[in-house]
Structures are given as C-alpha cells and as structure tokens.
Amino acid sequence: MKYIHESPAWPQFRWDEAQLLPLVAEVRHRQGRVIGKMAGLGFQQRAETSLTNLTAEIIKSNAIEGNFLDVEEVRSSIARRLGMDVGGAAPVNRDVEGVVEMMLDATRGFAGALTQERLFGWHACLFPSGRSGMQNIGVGRWRTLKSGPMQVVSGAIGKERVHFEAPSAERLPSEMEAFLEWFRRAGEEPVIRAGIAHFWFVTIHPFEDGNGRIARAIAELALAQADGFPERYYNMSSRIEAERRDYYAVLERCQKGGIDITAWLEWFLGCLGRALDDAEKNIAPALRRAGFRDRLRQQELNARQSKVIDLLIEGFEGKLTSSKYATIAKCSADTAVRDIKQLLDSGLLEKNEAGGRSTAYLLKEDFTTIPG
Numbered sequence: 001m002k003y004i005h006e007s008p009a010w011p012q013f014r015w016d017e018a019q020l021l022p023l024v025a026e027v028r029h030r031q032g033r034v035i036g037k038m039a040g041l042g043f044q045q046r047a048e049t050s051l052t053n054l055t056a057e058i059i060k061s062n063a064i065e066g067n068f069l070d071v072e073e074v075r076s077s078i079a080r081r082l083g084m085d086v087g088g089a090a091p092v093n094r095d096v097e098g099v100v101e102m103m104l105d106a107t108r109g110f111a112g113a114l115t116q117e118r119l120f121g122w123h124a125c126l127f128p129s130g131r132s133g134m135q136n137i138g139v140g141r142w143r144t145l146k147s148g149p150m151q152v153v154s155g156a157i158g159k160e161r162v163h164f165e166a167p168s169a170e171r172l173p174s175e176m177e178a179f180l181e182w183f184r185r186a187g188e189e190p191v192i193r194a195g196i197a198h199f200w201f202v203t204i205h206p207f208e209d210g211n212g213r214i215a216r217a218i219a220e221l222a223l224a225q226a227d228g229f230p231e232r233y234y235n236m237s238s239r240i241e242a243e244r245r246d247y248y249a250v251l252e253r254c255q256k257g258g259i260d261i262t263a264w265l266e267w268f269l270g271c272l273g274r275a276l277d278d279a280e281k282n283i284a285p286a287l288r289r290a291g292f293r294d295r296l297r298q299q300e301l302n303a304r305q306s307k308v309i310d311l312l313i314e315g316f317e318g319k320l321t322s323s324k325y326a327t328i329a330k331c332s333a334d335t336a337v338r339d340i341k342q343l344l345d346s347g348l349l350e351k352n353e354a355g356g357r358s359t360a361y362l363l364k365e366d367f368t369t370i371p372g
Contacts, residue, residue, distance in 0.1 A: 064212060111225075132210075190226030194223050238275065
C-alpha cells in the first residue's frame with residue numbers, strides 16, 4: 001500500500017480524540033469570542049467585515065493554486081451580489097464572477113445539501129470557458145480514464161517528483177457517492193467534520209482541475225454550518241496561503257500513511273485557530289471605532305469638529321496639524337486652534353511629543369478616559 005485510498009479500511013478514518021479535544025475546545029471558544037465581538041458592531045460594519053473576509057478567502061484560495069485575481073474585481077462582484085454599495089465598482093470578468101458565485105453559494109447557501117449537481121455547478125463556475133490555462137478540460141463532470149492518472153507532481157521536466165496519485169477514474173462514482181452520503185449525515189464535531197471533508201475530497205481529487213479550491217469551499221460550507229449563519233468573520237485561506245508549505249507537507253504525509261489522520265486534523269485545527277486570531281486582530285480597530293463613536297454621542301461637537309474626528313476614526317493618513325485642520329474644516333487658522341483646544345480639553349485628542357510647528361494631534365488612545 002502506497003497511498004491512503006489503497007488501504008482496505010479506506011475511508012474509515014481514525015484520529016486521536018484525546019489529542020485533538022483541547023484544540024477543538026480552544027477553536028470553538030475562539031469562534032464564540034469572534035462572533036460575540038462582531039455582535040458589538042453595527043450592521044454596516046458587520047457587512048463590511050464579511051465583505052473583506054469573503055474577498056480575502058477568494059483571493060487567497062486562488063493564489064494557493066497560482067491563480068491571481070484582481071482584488072477590486074472580486075470585492076466589486078461580491079458587493080454587487082450582496083446588494084452593497086462600495087462606490088466606483090470595478091468591471092468584472094467572467095472568471096472572477098464564477099469563483100465569487102461558487103464561494104457565495106458555499107457560504108450563503110450553507111443550509112443546502114451538498115450534492116453531485118452542486119459540485120458540478122461549482123466546477124463549471126471555476127472554468128466558464130471550459131479551459132484550464134491552455135488545456136481543454138471536462139467541466140461539470142468527474143475526470144475520466146481519458147485524462148490519465150491524476151497526480152500531484154513537482155520539479156522540472158524529466159526530474160518530476162510524484163507527491164500523490166489519486167484514486168483511478170473508474171472509482172470516482174462510488175467514491176464520491178460515499179463522500180456525499182457521509183457529508184449529509186456526518187455526526188462528528190463540526191470543526192472536525194470540516195477538516196475531514198477537506199482532506200477526503202482533496203484526496204479523491206475527482207476533477208481534472210480545481211480540486212483544491214473546491215475542497216476549501218467545502219470546508220467553508222462546513223464551517224458556516226458550524227457557525228449557523230452565512231457571514232464570514234474569519235477566513236482560512238489567508239492562513240493556508242501563508243503556510244502553504246506546511247499545508248502541502250501534512251497533506252502528503254497523511255495521504256501516504258495509514259488511515260489515521262490525526263496529524264492533518266491537528267494542523268487544520270491549528271490553522272483555523274490562527275485564522276481566528278487574525279480575525280480578532282482585524283476586528284479590534286472596528287470595535288475601537290465603534291467605542292469611540294459611542295463616546296462621541298456624549299460630546300457636543302460642532303460640524304467642523306465632527307468632520308475631522310470622523311476622518312481620524314476612519315484612519316487619517318499623515319499627521320493632523322492645525323493648518324491641516326483648517327484646510328479640512330474650511331475655516332480660519334484661529335478657528336482651527338479654538339476647535340482643537342476644545343477637543344483636547346474634552347479628552348478626544350492628545351498632542352504628540354513634538355512641539356512648536358511640529359505639533360500634531362492624535363485620537364486619544366484610552367477612550368475610557370474621555371470625560372462623559
């Protein structure tokens with residue numbers, strides 16, 4: 001036996017529950033923490049966060065396979081489909097439209113059954129022209145004997161190294177029937193289920209191309225089912241892309257081993273945990289802005305002050321000086337100085353360390369000290 005799918009016990013995977021249980025508990029805790037923090041944001045901020053994460057998920061999942069998409073096209077396509085106004089929407093080509101349609105179907109349609117027809121639809125979305133690069137491929141169907149062995153290969157021509165060879169084409173109908181039946185009734189802990197689904201599908205490798213992206217979409221579908229709602233407040237593909245050497249290494253190691261996939265699930269759960277860490281870091285500025293705006297409601301600001309403070313909250317580039325304040329607020333230098341003094345006295349702004357002409361003003365970091 002060389003590959004896991006050649007084992008007589010395939011696909012009766014085993015894993016060490018005692019080893020994985022602490023990781024599962026930690027990941028589930030972090031998921032709850034991220035969702036709880038998102039609940040503290042307004043509807044618009046939650047929608048923007050979901051848009052940002054979906055965009056990153058699609059961009060990075062494709063980048064893992066060496067397929068580089070335009071960020072603005074992806075963002076524009078998602079926003080249009082979700083009815084969001086992002087302004088200056090970029091024109092979108094059909095390849096981008098296809099990958100966006102697939103991911104939105106996986107996440108927004110998480111309650112729907114995963115079927116052969118749905119997977120064929122996703123595959124057609126990835127390859128709207130029926131081509132992968134310069135090659136014609138069978139779209140919306142399992143690979144056939146005609147396409148030859150499905151191998152994962154690296155190295156220069158004549159010095160290729162075969163990392164993995166998937167099950168032969170004649171096995172695919174029964175292999176995929178077993179996978180889809182398991183996915184429909186799987187009773188494993190939800191994040192474990194997502195990891196198994198990813199590994200199982202990418203090991204079968206049922207299509208001529210696009211298997212990695214579809215495996216990650218299936219994992220996102222499973223994670224959306226675990227969360228119980230379609231908004232994506234974290235994304236795994238950014239972490240997988242950053243750790244792709246480890247990703248491919250652990251896949252190869254487990255695909256060449258026995259049916260114990262503890263190592264893969266350990267890596268998957270760790271990667272998910274790191275994705276959740278990233279999400280918390282990304283949410284933090286939005287929470288700070290929300291907290292600042294809550295405090296602002298207790299302040300009596302004039303229109304000029306409100307305009308400048310709003311710019312600072314959203315991320316003002318460079319340093320705010322009294323002359324820049326006057327330009328932004330369209331007021332005199334004396335008025336700018338008076339406005340700034342009031343903002344300093346109220347605890348909304350603080351001076352930087354430099355003085356004289358170099359004096360600049362920043363939002364006060366500790367919002368809890370703002371007088372109320």
